[in-house]
Amino acid sequence: NTAAFALWNYGTDESLLSGELGLRAEHALLTGDGIDLNSRVDVNPRATVHVTPWRDLGEISKVTFTAGAGLFSAIPFDAVMVSEDVIINDKLKMDRVLFGVLGSEIEMKNNWKFSVEGYYKHYLNRLYVINDMRNPLDVTAEAVMDGKGYTAGFDLMAQKSIGEKWNGYLTYSFIYAKYKNPRKAEYPDQ
Numbered sequence: 001n002t003a004a005f006a007l008w009n010y011g012t013d014e015s016l017l018s019g020e021l022g023l024r025a026e027h028a029l030l031t032g033d034g035i036d037l038n039s040r041v042d043v044n045p046r047a048t049v050h051v052t053p054w055r056d057l058g059e060i061s062k063v064t065f066t067a068g069a070g071l072f073s074a075i076p077f078d079a080v081m082v083s084e085d086v087i088i089n090d091k092l093k094m095d096r097v098l099f100g101v102l103g104s105e106i107e108m109k110n111n112w113k114f115s116v117e118g119y120y121k122h123y124l125n126r127l128y129v130i131n132d133m134r135n136p137l138d139v140t141a142e143a144v145m146d147g148k149g150y151t152a153g154f155d156l157m158a159q160k161s162i163g164e165k166w167n168g169y170l171t172y173s174f175i176y177a178k179y180k181n182p183r184k185a186e187y188p189d190q
Contacts, residue, residue, distance in 0.1 A: 001075050002027045011050070019049040019068075028075040028094055039075075039094055046070030048101075059109050066103040066117070071096065076127035093145045096124040111161040116154060123149040128181045132190070149179035 004025045011018025024046065028039040048068035055062045073094040103117030126147030132140045153176060159169035 002029075016053065017049065017051055019047065022046040022070070024073075026073040026094060030075075042071075042073035042094055042096060044071035044073055046072075061107040061109050064105045064107075066105070067101070069098075069100045072099055072121075073097075093125055093127075095126045098122045098124060113157075113159040113161075115157045115159075118154040119152070121151040123147065123151075123179070126179065128179075130181075130183060130190070132186065134187055144181070144183060146183075147179060147181050149177065151175060151177040 007020055007022045009020045024044045026042045047070060050064050050066050052062050052064045073096050076095045099119060099121045101117060101119040105115040107113050125145055126149055127143060127145050128147045130142045130144060153174050156172045157169055159167060161167040
């Protein structure tokens with residue numbers, strides 16, 4: 001897996017508005033075990049904006065709101081299980097996701113930080129494998145890259161810094177995912 005990333009940061013830690021604009025290119029190459037799969041290069045733009053409307057409110061150092069969106073590509077985990085026995089009808093594509101994120105962070109003067117972040121990911125394409133087990137002596141597998149789906153969730157975090165070298169945090173994540181394989185089953189229980 002090879003990637004190149006360009007990033008432009010704007011604003012400062014003291015600005016009302018800050019954030020980043022980025023562009024990432026991803027490429028994957030799988031070789032070995034009789035296979036040679038070369039993906040196309042995916043180019044993924046991203047943007048994030050941070051708004052900090054309140055600072056120095058008694059015990060609160062600052063309150064920041066964050067919004068971001070972009071595209072994300074990754075080599076599918078199932079791709080590492082592809083072998084020469086798996087039929088691949090399409091050129092290898094990485095899983096590609098359109099995502100959005102909204103969040104808020106409260107930074108306290110006593111070095112506590114609390115954050116909540118919600119996100120939504122819409123899968124534009126996703127790899128899945130179709131097995132045909134009608135003949136136990138000739139089981140076939142086909143890798144298909146037209147899967148759809150979405151993931152939604154949120155993360156909660158409480159963090160405490162103690163000096164420059166120590167900090168600890170407690171997080172909770174909730175994730176809901178639903179995937180669809182558009183191919184119709186060829187036989188019951190497939």
